Amino acid sequence: MNARFPYEDPTLPVDQRVDDLLPRMSLEDKAGLLFQQFVMIGDLDAPGMFGSASIRELLAQGLTHFNILFAPSARQIAQWHNMLQDEARTHPLGIPVTIASDPRHHFTDNPATAMMAGPFTQFPEPLGLAALRDEGLVERFARLVRSEYRAVGIRAALHPQIDLATEPRWARQSTTFGEDAGLTARLGVAYIKGLQGDEVGPESVSVMAKHFPGGGPQKDGEDPHFSYGREQVYPGGYFDLHLEPFKAAIAAGVAQLMPYYGMPIGLAGVEEVGFGFNKDMITGLLREELGFDGIVCTDWGILSNTCWGVEHLTYEQRMLKALDAGVDQFGGEHRADVLVSLVRTGQVSQDRIDVSVRRLLREKFRLGLFDDRHVDAERADTIVGTTAARAEGIATQAAAHTLLTNAASGPARLPLRAGLKVYAEGLSAESFSGRATPVDALSEADVAVLRLQAPWEQRGDGKSFESFFHAGSLAFPAAEIERITQICRTVPTVIDIYLDRPAILTELAGSAAAVLANFGACEEAVVRTLFGEEEPRGMLPFDLPSSMTAVEASRPDAPFDTADPLFPFGHGLRYDDRSPQPIAAAAATESSPLPAH
Structure with missing residues (x-):
């Protein structure tokens, strides 16, 4: 394709292309980038999910980030993806679509923790990868995920989940790497490298690790998808321990991070509102202290449903608070018209919107979507879920x-x-x-x-x-x-x-x-x-x-905190082990030798 404008020229540096495209965008174009909505694979004119418009209407409203749910065959996903990209290209600036997915490559029957695998290869859940303690395996697994995702057009992974499973009752543990911070950090970095490579580029899948600053320490183990589980607590004083995997991910170049729904309780100097609304956490800790300049996308539906600590605010006020906190994109939301109105009435500045738009555009350019947006639908079935x-x-x-x-x-x-x-x-x-x-x-x-x-x-x-x-x-x-x-x-x-x-x-x-x-x-x-x-x-x-x-x-934020565990972290026998079979033993962490088996 001949380049009409500098932003369409693949030989130019990414930042120069972003600088050229940004002023060409209308306010509606910019606002749409700040939303990522669930969509179903199929007819572009079918009614949207959760009260949203059809995909064609969402594209017309400037949305170009979508999270897919149930997956048919690899070929059908790829064909739908190409149709979607063709529709996006008909719009004046032709901004390509970025398709994202929750985890799909695990044997699971629980859509609350991961999507159904459909045509994709099934490995054990991340807890199983953690049980094997093999960074090389995790990186190879993530490269396979990258290959299968790219074959069908998925270019953003809403995983890995690098929370620490320190509350034994918490329902979201299956997609974590377990209870130990050191092991989680090591495997999380291997996972990110497998999906993104050394840096994000045209061969990458962009990683959105979650849930910053660590979603494990839930009061009574209840999950903040629901109001009765909205509180994250730190009676053991282990907040910093939960940050360790995220610090490692940032050092490894993770492209995107997702804050959790929960609201921190009892942290000195930290407002008790959900992490997606929490300026102390996103701007103060993540941006300024940890130096993260990638994309921050909220967990899904925080403006409409899981708005913990700000339930009393209107939808518009919640949006303002999240933007002030420092988020770049709203997951599971589609009301770009509300953001347009907030800008036009002077409640949000164009400059503030442009900060996030730059990050979101830059990721599309880095992934090469402006230059090669289609996939080979005829080959998708031969790449995804091979016999080997x-x-x-x-x-x-x-x-x-x-x-x-x-x-x-x-x-x-x-x-x-x-x-x-x-x-x-x-x-x-x-x-x-x-x-x-x-x-x-x-x-x-x-x-x-x-x-x-x-x-x-x-x-x-x-x-x-x-x-x-x-x-x-x-x-x-x-x-x-x-x-x-x-x-x-x-x-x-x-x-x-x-x-x-x-x-x-x-x-x-x-x-x-x-x-x-x-x-x-x-x-x-x-x-x-x-x-x-x-x-x-x-x-x-x-x-x-x-x-x-x-x-x-036990304390929800403290690892290895239940008295006299029946089987400790690191326990695992072998079939040829004829030694006595203990029912209880001392816990072993990554900082101490693991049992030799």
């Missing part, structure tokens, strides 16, 4: 398993031997094909295998967004404990438990012959691990508390 990538994903799901206990001998000693008669719950009969004989009755079984999930207390009606947040007690109900222990008394039993957050396993670990933990694993990965076709190499990324009493007495 899926095989590596399943192998990693298996390897991330963490062996908590193992029988000294007998049929339930892991790995299971072939040919056993197995009573199974949570695994299909087909998954044992060629390995064991499934039976329907405990009386017929040599061994029982129970696939469990960390317990939670149901919130909402079971169908609402709230219901996807696994919150509340970590203890199994008494009736379920009795049911499982009765199985263990009847036949040697192996438990494989999915830990999207810690679970109280005190009674079960004492009854079962062997206990495995996984962090997002399909049936095939679980069964391969059970039969020794893959070796479990994981080490716990957080402590497993011994009781809810210990959890309730």
Whole structure:
């Protein structure tokens, strides 16, 4: 394409192109850049989500950043992306669209923490990557994510989540790297390098790490998506510890950061309002003290819904407060017309808007979107979810398993031997094909295998967004404990438990012959691990508390703070380990030697 204006010339420096484009933009063009809305893949004229206009209408209003939800085939995503870019090009300045996504490359069934994988390759959740303690693996994984995202046109990642999982009850732990600040910082940097490369460029996916300044220390473990979880508390005085992964991310060149919904309580000199409205945090700490000059995008819907500490303000007043705090973009919002009105009435200056517009334009130029905005839709299906990538994903799901206990001998000693008669719950009969004989009755079984999930207390009606947040007690109900222990008394039993957050396993670990933990694993990965076709190499990324009493007495901001954990951070046995199987041991952190297994 011949360049009409200097900003269209790919040979010019990025800053020169931004300087040329900025004065050509109308106020409406500029305002639209400061909003990023959810959209559905499909008809550009279909009604928008959450009361917004259609995509075509949003483009006409100047919006050029969109966050996609459910994904069809790779080819369909790529074709839709190209159609969207063609529509954007018809507008006078032809500003390209930036497509973003929440995490998609993990085995999960919980859309509150990550999007459904759809056509993308599935690895374990980030807790599983943390269990493997391998920076090289994390960087390779992120490069795979980059390749698959770029194939369909996704150029911004709303991840990694580098919060510290210091509150065992918090519902958002599955997409963190666990409880330890040092491990989280190291793996977070590897993740950023894998997605962005050494610096953001045309081959990159721009990273929006979250949730600054650390979303883990939630009061009672409740999540600030909801009013009852709006408070972040620091009774242990560990605010600075939660900053460590973000300092490492900034040093690594992370392009974007997202503040969390929560409001800090009891921090000296800090206003008690949500982080997206908090000038002390965004301008004072992030911009001035830490020197971050990248994009700050709010978490989704803070003007409309999760406006903690400023509920009494109008929509316009909330927007003013967030802009004054120093944010550049509003996630999950689309009311660019409100911002235009605030500028025209003199409540926001053009200069203030231009500061954020420069950052947002610069990122589009750095990503090369102005120069090569289309993707090869015909090739997308051959790049995304290849046979080799899926095989590596399943192998990693298996390897991330963490062996908590193992029988000294007998049929339930892991790995299971072939040919056993197995009573199974949570695994299909087909998954044992060629390995064991499934039976329907405990009386017929040599061994029982129970696939469990960390317990939670149901919130909402079971169908609402709230219901996807696994919150509340970590203890199994008494009736379920009795049911499982009765199985263990009847036949040697192996438990494989999915830990999207810690679970109280005190009674079960004492009854079962062997206990495995996984962090997002399909049936095939679980069964391969059970039969020794893959070796479990994981080490716990957080402590497993011994009781809810210990959890309730711990400080939400303090790592490794539950008394006498049943299994500590770093615990993980190997199948050839014949040493005694301790049920409790001292915690190990990244600053002390990990157990040798």
